[in-house]
Amino acid sequence: MPVSRITSKLMFPPVESxxxxxxxxxxxxxxxxxxxxxxxxxxxxxxxxxxxxWWSPDPRFVLFPNELQVTASMKQVLKKNLFTITFDQDFPGVIAGCKETYRPGQDSTWITNEVEAAYTKLHKDGWAHSVECWMDGKLAGGFYGIRLGKCFFGESMFARVSNASKAAFITFVQRAAKEGIEIIDCQVYTDHLASFGARFITRKDFIDIIKKYQF
Structure with missing residues (x-):
């Protein structure tokens, strides 16, 4: 069946379509x-x-915080305290860093000026959050996403220094587990996120989980 066109009405077609x-x-x-x-x-x-x-893939790529895997090499990196990790200290800097990052196989970034403005507003309204990784006082990497209740929906990450985004992500997931976050949506497969323990679940299971924990 043809892909649905969204009108001004605030609704989406069933994800099964x-x-x-x-x-x-x-x-x-x-x-x-x-x-x-x-x-x-x-x-x-x-x-x-x-x-x-608008997308709703099946299966969905997710990470359950209690399934986080940290390699021995990253454990050593974290022990060296090369980075300082902060939360919601520079959302504009993080989304700008994601926007300017070259992605292999992509001619341009998906973070348009419109997207940047929309998610910056979500941040100001308390829905979007950033994780920053600093090195020598400069923003070395980070990522951002949306939090709804005990669900976190990851959007994009970047690194200007090797291992910066990994350090930010690991620190975030460890904190998320302590705060009771049940699921981190990674959207689609990447080797990078798979190395942390992210895996596929069915779209139905994903929706059941977020319906249960988003409030």
């Missing part, structure tokens, strides 16, 4: 209300140029 690659719908806007509705229903935006594309 998504294409095999996860594409669910196109159009709409990046208002705070629409973005929060999307995350609550297991949907996220990802596009390089208009129209906005």
């Amino acid at each position: 998504a294409e095999p690659d996860g594409l669910l719908a196109y159009g709409g806007d990046l208002s705070t209300e629409r973005l929060l509705l999307a995350y609550r229903e297991g949907i996220f935006p990802w596009y390089n140029e208009p129209p906005i594309l």
